[in-house]
Amino acid sequence: MKGIPLTTDFANGGVSFWYRQIGLPDRRAALPGARSYDVVIVGGGYTGLWTAYYLKKAQPDLRIAILEREFAGFGASGRNGGWLSAEFAGSRKRYAAARGREAMISLQQAMFRSVDEVIGVTREEGIEADIHKGGLIHVATNPAQRRRLHEELSELRTWGYGEDDLRLMSRDEQRERVQVAGTLEATYSPHCARIQPAKLAVGLASVVASLGVDIFENTTVTEIRPRSAGGQASAVTSRGVVSAEYVIRATEGFTASLAGQHRQWLPMNSSMIVTEPLPAEVWKHIGWSGSELLGDEAHAYIYAQRTADDRIAIGGRGVPYRYGSRTDDRGATQAQTVALLWRMLVKLFPAAADSHVQHSWCGVLGVPRDWCSTVHLDHSTGLGWAGGYVGSGVTTTNLAGRTLRDLVLRRDTELTALPWVGRQVRQWEPEPLRWTGVQLIYALFRSADRHENDRGTTTSAYARLANLISGR
Template sequence: MCSVTTGIPLTEDFANGGVSFWYRQIGLPARRPPLPGPRDYDVAIVGGGYTGLWTAYYLKQADPGLRIAILEKEFAGFGASGRNGGWLSAEFAGSRKRHARTRGRQAMIDLQHAMFRSVDEVIAVARDEGIHADIHKGGLLHVATNPAQRRRLRAELAELRGWGYGAADMRLLGRDEQSERVQAAGTLEAAYSPHCARIQPAKLAVGLAAVVARLGVDVYENTTVTELRPRSGAAKATAVTTRGAVTADYVIRATEGFTAGLAGQRRQWLPMNSSMIVTEPLPAEVWKHLGWAGNELVGDQAHAYIYAQRTADDRIAIGGRGVPYRFGSRTDIRGATQPQTVALLWRMLIKLFPAAADARVQHAWCGVLGVPRDWCSTVHLDHASGLGWAGGYVGSGVTTTNLAGRTLRDLVLRRDTELTRLPWVGRQVRQWEPEPLRWAGVQLIYALFRAADRHENERGTTTSVYARLANLISGR
């Protein structure tokens, strides 16, 4: 079977959207009951993704007596937590120099080292709590497929040396070692970092939700929060829902790409769409050509970059940006991917892995992530208002959410720790521009990135001026 619009090979049971392949693989979880009416808690967490789940987990571990509720519009793990590329990576979103301006260079180095440790923290919790999420720590391989990408890869590696990356944290590979790891066509150079693991993201989300519920956290699903209100006089902070108000000493916003749906938050974080496809299981003969025995995560150095994994059942899952943004910060909860995006991802797949050219695509989907105006993640708690938040992960949230959850724990419990002194804590970011400037700006940025990739693939030996202009406009 082939798509009549794109000509790419599809399986007979090909699906586009609805849910991610990760949920198709394990089945959707049974829905928990909604909020039964007005309630009062010590901590109310808005959003049942990784950020909310990790925050509840660590708070309950630290103080089992805390009364904690999670308020989720759909089901726990519905959003990016159950739709992402499965990279449990130590990469951190945003400019290191920008973070360093807050508390100094060493603080940013400390943040990077905290990310290294967070990869192992997630693995350890999953092991200890019996969460089976197909985790394999095979590391991360960045490949450069044209001279401009190679120059950029070397420059980025040199810069990382000044931000806490030692030789063991990331290194260039010789041609023989690169070929032994993964046969990615056209690779001119590759860098490897051990600080990354493959996961099945929905299994992690479902498993973590079950753990926090077992610890005594009230997880309310099918519960839409419409507004967050700060503490006022004797009145506690409040999460206003369609099923009643939830008051708490602290209300934590953990809504990431869906933040724009809250009253007064439309310009806070830009909801950016990212899309994925997954093949049918590939036969052993194909894997003989591809290698990939170490289950490394694979990404390229393009501006409209891709991210890929070899799944536990021997498929290739690959993702990248499709239609990046919809007017008015709208989000598409159906999760369908445009046919042209499916075709683009397919072309990227067979370009990098031509041995898989005969494989058929079984599922396509998309998810939404949150982008702050300066592209830097933040975590914050205001004790005066009782409101806090974490997010703006720009697609690097699988590991960062864990660090955010532990940091919010310390902030709620008023602990002065190494985590609360990290430079992403308490950062204030200006809002995005109003429409139609927001929509026009994002369309221009990604048009420039696509033009930059075309230019570099055809004849560029240095980073394209189009990409430099896009970075300038975006504020990255």
């Protein structure tokens, strides 16, 4: 495997490159014992941090605590691909079935605005996160992918995407922006920005703490309980029970670790590698001077960015799921997954073939049974949640935080009327059906990609079967 040194850099113990670049943050104190608050948030990732931020900004006297098992930003928030994107997980038709087509269009428009909302907050609060709004390019590298690209563009036109939101690129423009080998056609959307995920998480946590939110780290929540007669909702930890008027679950891919939540959201694994900084001679061949985010139309798709220090970071599913909804907290990446991602990188960017992989890592994201993200708050039980972002959470978490703010404060707003609010779906199947199903789905997706790369001109029947089994 040329270009992949099997060194301690390669076997890095699972810390994401983003944290390797800036260093792990000093851990905050753990919960000192039983406490009472107005709002308790379980999970110190983007969802929890944004929710606390907007609640505290709206009502500074609220007593808010965040309970985090590791440190704020430890999970997907500090491990993701750095896409501040307006893409939204789930079936638009399913959302529209809940509250109508116009409501789904409103949700998409809210996602467009949320990209700029995050950028605006980082500027206002002095958070430096290597943000560059260069847009998003999706490439098709075989005839079947090109057909899907056109079909998706036509479909999105009916869901609020105008010509200024998403368009086909001319061949000259595509080549001028970034040289991706084998590209037959590409689309461009301006609604996406590159970020350094850990910088955003660490910076946001610092701002939230400065507003007076108590962030307790090294504090494991084992159970979330609804209000009882005359009592409050609560989060149970080994260090004491924390009660509040509202307890918000913001645990995303780690939700299965909570009592009674084992089948709620499936923890899906995603992996990444990053190269060493590439020399100017390589970038002459690749281009990519606009630092657009990059994805493809494969079923086992990739996501990539040119980092602020001139590396290529690329990710994909790898080993998608571990039996029994187990999660690898340390984020170690299997060698075969690194090799797969490397082959994808070199296929797309042959000019980078002589570079080295400097780091690899993985993390988990949350997948609901219908693959649709959700925000919910039950005033009768005092329990709420947001998540199930299926890998599209960097921007969606911001929208979720503002929506939870309005729900907690009992505001009737445009955000609380969006069709992902109040959505509840059935649980995932018990084992071994869950593990067998996920393995089959991704085996079919990989077979579909191989078939389409070899000779397919339309979407493979393997992929259609995988989508049917998955319930997407």
